[in-house]
Amino acid sequence: MTDNTQRPASGPDSTQDLPTTYTPAEVEGPLYERWVERGYFEADAKSDKPAYTIVIPPPNVTGSLHLGHAFEHTLIDSLTRRKRMQGHETLWQPGMDHAGIATQNVVERELAKEGKSRHDLGREAFVERVWKWKAESGGQIAGQMRRLGDGVAWSRDRFTMDEGLSRAVRSIFKKLYDDKLIYRAERIINWCPRCLTAISDIEVDYQDDEGELVSLKYGEGDDTVVVATTRVETMLGDTAVAVHPDDARYAHLIGRRIKLPLTDRTIPVVADAHVDPEFGTGAVKVTPAHDPNDFAIGQRHGLESLTIMDERAVITVPGPFEGLDRFEARSAIVAALRAQGRIVAEKRPYVHSVGHCSRCGTTLEPRLSLQWWVRVETLARAAGDAVRDGRVRIHPAEMSQRYFDWVDNLNDWCISRQLWWGHRIPVWHGPDGEMVCVGPDEQPPAGEGWTQDTDVLDTWFSSALWPFSTLGWPDKTPDLAKFYPNSAMVTGYDLMFFWVARMMMFGLYAMDGAVPFHTIAFHGMVRDENGKKMSKSFGNAVNPLDWMDKYGSDALRFTLARGANPGIDVPIGEDWVQASRNFANKIWNATRFALMNGASVQGPLPAPEQLSAADRWILSRLGRVVAEVDAYYDDYQFAKLSDALYHFAWDEVFDWYVELSKTSFFRGGESARVSGRVLGEVLDTLLRLLHPIVPFLTETLWTTLTGGESLVVADWPADSGFRDAAAEAEIAEVQRVVTEVRRFRTNQGLQDGQKVPARLTLDGTVLGPHEDAIRQLLRLQPVGEGFHATASLPVGGATVELDLSGAIDVAAERKRLTKDLAAAQKEKSDAERKLGNEGFLAKAPEKVVTGIRGRLATAESDIARITAQLAALPQA
Known part of the structure; x- marks a missing residue:
C-alpha cells in the first residue's frame, strides 16, 4: 500500500463544489482552456525527463472532425496523458496537411461560383487565394480538437507548407536528387481528367463498373487476329499485337505486320512470354502510351508510344473521332467497326474493376507522362530491415506481413502533381535543356530562359517528413535531439502504405539510419453499429460534435x-x-x-x-x-x-x-x-x-x-x-450469498427496497463478521415473534431463511424450483452415464473427464439446495 502523506487533504465540505448532477457543457470548455493557459501540454527540450513523442497524423486543412479523427485522437491523447503522469517530457505534436488536390478542388469550386477558373487568376494569384481561404475557412478541426480534449502542444502547431516545413521539403528533395534517388522519366501513370494531375497508385479507388467487352478482328485473310478489350477507343494508339512465343496458332504471324482497322497504319505481331495463351484468344492489343502492361511490352520490343488523348481525355488523333470525349469515342468507334464487320463479339454488361480518382470519383486514364520519381529500392529495403531486425515494432504483430508485402514489392514513387497548390518542385530548367536542383539555402540560376518546374510535389512527400520536419530538421535543433525518434506512431491500418512506409523510408534516409519511431500501433476503422462503413452517401455518417x-x-x-x-x-x-x-x-x-x-x-x-x-x-x-x-x-x-x-x-x-x-x-x-x-x-x-x-x-x-x-x-x-487472497476469497463468499438471495428476491417479484424478515445461519469465521452488511444489502430484517420460514436458501457457508408470507406467489415459486430441480437431475444423470461408460473414460482426455466430474458435483449440490428450498415452501 502507498503512503500518501504528501497529498493535500480533502476538505470537510468537498461536495459544495459538486452539483448534484454532472453537466459536461458547463465544465469541459473552461477546464480545457485552463489546462492550455497553464502550459500543461507544452514540451521542453531542455528537460532532463525522459522524452515521449507522438505526432498527430495531420488532418487535411479542408476537413472537420469526424469519428475516425475522434477515435484516433482519443487513443493518442490517452497514451500521452498517461506518459505525462508517469514523469515523461511529453510532446504530442499537432499540425495539419495542406492536402494539395483536395484544397485546390475546394478553392476552384469557390471560384466557379464566381464564374472564374484558376487560369483566370494565374498561378501566383490563385495560390494567394488558397492561402486566404486557409486563413478564413481552413483549420476548423483545431477548435474541434479542443472540444475533444486533445492535449497537444499548441505553441508548436505546424502546417505542411509553413516556412520551416517547406525548407525541410526542399532539403530532402535536393539530397535525394544529388544521390540519384530522384529522377525524371516518361512512365505510365494514373491520370485524372477532372483534377488534371497524376494520381498515386495508392490513391486509386477500384470499383466494379458495368462496361462492355468487345472482340475485334485485326488484319485480313490469313493475317486475321482477334483481340478483346474493354477500352475500344485505345485501339487508335495500338502499335502491336502480342502473342506467346510458343503459341502455335500464331507462329506464322510473329514478325509480320497486320492492318490496324480504322487507320492507315500497319502494326507488327510480336512474341512476348508475358502473354497468357489460355486467356481469351491468346492475342492482346498493345497500346504502350495508355496501359502499364502494354508499356512494359513496348519497352521490351522497342515499340512506338502514341498518345491519343489530351489531358482531359479528349481524342487528339486526326480523323473522324478527333475532339470526342473518350466515352463518346468508344461508342463511335464500336459503331464504325461494326459497320466494317470487324466486331466478332460484344458482351454487355461486362462488370470489371475500374480505377477512380479517390478525390473526385472520375474514372482514371492510364497515360504516358513525363513525371518526377523517387527511386525506392534501397529506401524500401531499409524500411523493411528496420522492422525485421526489431528496431521498429509493428503492433499488432500480424500486421507485419502486410507491411513486408508492400515494401518488398514497392515500385518507384511518382511524386509530381500537375497542380498549383503545393510544394513546387525545386528544379530550374535552362534554355538548352539544362536542369538544376536548388536547395533551400541556394540561389536559383540567373539569366534568360531559366524557369522553375511547374509541377508540385505529392502531398504525401511532405507528410513523410512529419516526424522530424516538425522538430526543425534539417537543422540540428534541441527539439530534434530531444524528441526524435518518436516513441510511437498511432494510426489506422489504411495509412500503412500512404504514409507509414514513406515515413519509414524518409526517416531512415534523412536521419542517417535512425528510425522515425520505435513502435507502429495500427488501429482499425470506425464503423456504424452494424459494422458498415460510415459515409454521407450511406446516410450513416455521424458528426461527433452532436x-x-x-x-x-x-x-x-x-x-x-x-x-x-x-x-x-x-x-x-x-x-x-x-x-x-x-x-x-x-x-x-x-x-x-x-x-x-x-x-x-x-x-x-x-x-x-x-x-x-x-x-x-x-x-x-x-x-x-x-x-x-x-x-x-x-x-x-x-x-x-x-x-x-x-x-x-x-x-x-x-x-x-x-x-x-x-x-x-x-x-x-x-x-x-x-x-x-x-x-x-x-x-x-x-x-x-x-x-x-x-x-x-x-x-x-x-x-x-x-x-x-x-x-x-x-x-x-x-x-x-x-x-490479500484471503480477503478476496472472503468477500467473494459474501458476494455469492448476496447474489443468490438477490436472484431469489427478483424471481419472487420483490421490490428492491422491500424488507423481509430473515434468519441467517452463517459460517462464523468467514461470513459471521458480515451479517450486518449482508442484511443491509439484502434488506433483511431480524426475526421477531410469529416468524415463519417460508423459504430456505442454502448458499455456500450460509443458510438464509425468509418469511415471505403474503409477499410471494408460492405456486409460481414451487413451479420454478421444480423446473430447476428437473434440469439439475438431468445434468446429474447425463454426467453419471458418461462417467459410467468405460469406453468413454478410456478415450476421453483427462481434462474432459475432470470437467464432467465437476458438472456432476455441481448438479448434486444444486439438487440438495433446490430440494431444501422446495421443502421450506409453505404447503398449499
Missing part, C-alpha cells in the same frame, strides 16, 4: 476507447455513447456519496490489522487493476484496459465496496474513519487511472476529492504490491 453536445466528450471518448482492439474495426452506435454517459454519471454520484460520508486522502493508510476484510479486499483488487491497466497500456489494448476499469469501478467499487462500507459509515467512529480513508485511496487511484481516457469528469472530481492542482500533472498510480 454526440459530444448530447452526452459529453468523456462519454464519446470512453465509448471509442472501449471498442479499440488493435488493428480491428470499431463499430459504434449512439446507444453505446449513452451507456458511457451513464457510467460517467455513476462515477459522479458515487464520488459525491463518498465525499458526503467522509472519503479522504488525508494521512497514511491505516495498518492492515486496522482494516476490515472489505477494506483489504478492495485494496488488493486495486493493486491488481493498476498492474492490469499498465500491462494493457504497454500493449496498446485500449478496449481491455477500458473494460477492466469499467467493471472495477462499477461492479466492485460502487456496487460492492461502497455498499459494504455503508455499515461502517452508519456506525461512525473509528471504523467510519478507516473506511473513509480506504475509499478515498481507491477513488484517488481510480480517477487517476481513468483520467487519460475520461479527462474532464475525472479532473473535476479528483481536484475536489484531493485539493490537488490537476490530474494532468499528477502522478500516475503505481501498483502498491498489496495482495
Whole structure:
C-alpha cells in the first residue's frame, strides 16, 4: 500500500463544489482552456525527463472532425496523458496537411461560383487565394480538437507548407536528387481528367463498373487476329499485337505486320512470354502510351508510344473521332467497326474493376507522362530491415506481413502533381535543356530562359517528413535531439502504405539510419453499429460534435476507447455513447456519496490489522487493476484496459465496496474513519487511472476529492504490491450469498427496497463478521415473534431463511424450483452415464473427464439446495 502523506487533504465540505448532477457543457470548455493557459501540454527540450513523442497524423486543412479523427485522437491523447503522469517530457505534436488536390478542388469550386477558373487568376494569384481561404475557412478541426480534449502542444502547431516545413521539403528533395534517388522519366501513370494531375497508385479507388467487352478482328485473310478489350477507343494508339512465343496458332504471324482497322497504319505481331495463351484468344492489343502492361511490352520490343488523348481525355488523333470525349469515342468507334464487320463479339454488361480518382470519383486514364520519381529500392529495403531486425515494432504483430508485402514489392514513387497548390518542385530548367536542383539555402540560376518546374510535389512527400520536419530538421535543433525518434506512431491500418512506409523510408534516409519511431500501433476503422462503413452517401455518417453536445466528450471518448482492439474495426452506435454517459454519471454520484460520508486522502493508510476484510479486499483488487491497466497500456489494448476499469469501478467499487462500507459509515467512529480513508485511496487511484481516457469528469472530481492542482500533472498510480487472497476469497463468499438471495428476491417479484424478515445461519469465521452488511444489502430484517420460514436458501457457508408470507406467489415459486430441480437431475444423470461408460473414460482426455466430474458435483449440490428450498415452501 502507498503512503500518501504528501497529498493535500480533502476538505470537510468537498461536495459544495459538486452539483448534484454532472453537466459536461458547463465544465469541459473552461477546464480545457485552463489546462492550455497553464502550459500543461507544452514540451521542453531542455528537460532532463525522459522524452515521449507522438505526432498527430495531420488532418487535411479542408476537413472537420469526424469519428475516425475522434477515435484516433482519443487513443493518442490517452497514451500521452498517461506518459505525462508517469514523469515523461511529453510532446504530442499537432499540425495539419495542406492536402494539395483536395484544397485546390475546394478553392476552384469557390471560384466557379464566381464564374472564374484558376487560369483566370494565374498561378501566383490563385495560390494567394488558397492561402486566404486557409486563413478564413481552413483549420476548423483545431477548435474541434479542443472540444475533444486533445492535449497537444499548441505553441508548436505546424502546417505542411509553413516556412520551416517547406525548407525541410526542399532539403530532402535536393539530397535525394544529388544521390540519384530522384529522377525524371516518361512512365505510365494514373491520370485524372477532372483534377488534371497524376494520381498515386495508392490513391486509386477500384470499383466494379458495368462496361462492355468487345472482340475485334485485326488484319485480313490469313493475317486475321482477334483481340478483346474493354477500352475500344485505345485501339487508335495500338502499335502491336502480342502473342506467346510458343503459341502455335500464331507462329506464322510473329514478325509480320497486320492492318490496324480504322487507320492507315500497319502494326507488327510480336512474341512476348508475358502473354497468357489460355486467356481469351491468346492475342492482346498493345497500346504502350495508355496501359502499364502494354508499356512494359513496348519497352521490351522497342515499340512506338502514341498518345491519343489530351489531358482531359479528349481524342487528339486526326480523323473522324478527333475532339470526342473518350466515352463518346468508344461508342463511335464500336459503331464504325461494326459497320466494317470487324466486331466478332460484344458482351454487355461486362462488370470489371475500374480505377477512380479517390478525390473526385472520375474514372482514371492510364497515360504516358513525363513525371518526377523517387527511386525506392534501397529506401524500401531499409524500411523493411528496420522492422525485421526489431528496431521498429509493428503492433499488432500480424500486421507485419502486410507491411513486408508492400515494401518488398514497392515500385518507384511518382511524386509530381500537375497542380498549383503545393510544394513546387525545386528544379530550374535552362534554355538548352539544362536542369538544376536548388536547395533551400541556394540561389536559383540567373539569366534568360531559366524557369522553375511547374509541377508540385505529392502531398504525401511532405507528410513523410512529419516526424522530424516538425522538430526543425534539417537543422540540428534541441527539439530534434530531444524528441526524435518518436516513441510511437498511432494510426489506422489504411495509412500503412500512404504514409507509414514513406515515413519509414524518409526517416531512415534523412536521419542517417535512425528510425522515425520505435513502435507502429495500427488501429482499425470506425464503423456504424452494424459494422458498415460510415459515409454521407450511406446516410450513416455521424458528426461527433452532436454526440459530444448530447452526452459529453468523456462519454464519446470512453465509448471509442472501449471498442479499440488493435488493428480491428470499431463499430459504434449512439446507444453505446449513452451507456458511457451513464457510467460517467455513476462515477459522479458515487464520488459525491463518498465525499458526503467522509472519503479522504488525508494521512497514511491505516495498518492492515486496522482494516476490515472489505477494506483489504478492495485494496488488493486495486493493486491488481493498476498492474492490469499498465500491462494493457504497454500493449496498446485500449478496449481491455477500458473494460477492466469499467467493471472495477462499477461492479466492485460502487456496487460492492461502497455498499459494504455503508455499515461502517452508519456506525461512525473509528471504523467510519478507516473506511473513509480506504475509499478515498481507491477513488484517488481510480480517477487517476481513468483520467487519460475520461479527462474532464475525472479532473473535476479528483481536484475536489484531493485539493490537488490537476490530474494532468499528477502522478500516475503505481501498483502498491498489496495482495490479500484471503480477503478476496472472503468477500467473494459474501458476494455469492448476496447474489443468490438477490436472484431469489427478483424471481419472487420483490421490490428492491422491500424488507423481509430473515434468519441467517452463517459460517462464523468467514461470513459471521458480515451479517450486518449482508442484511443491509439484502434488506433483511431480524426475526421477531410469529416468524415463519417460508423459504430456505442454502448458499455456500450460509443458510438464509425468509418469511415471505403474503409477499410471494408460492405456486409460481414451487413451479420454478421444480423446473430447476428437473434440469439439475438431468445434468446429474447425463454426467453419471458418461462417467459410467468405460469406453468413454478410456478415450476421453483427462481434462474432459475432470470437467464432467465437476458438472456432476455441481448438479448434486444444486439438487440438495433446490430440494431444501422446495421443502421450506409453505404447503398449499
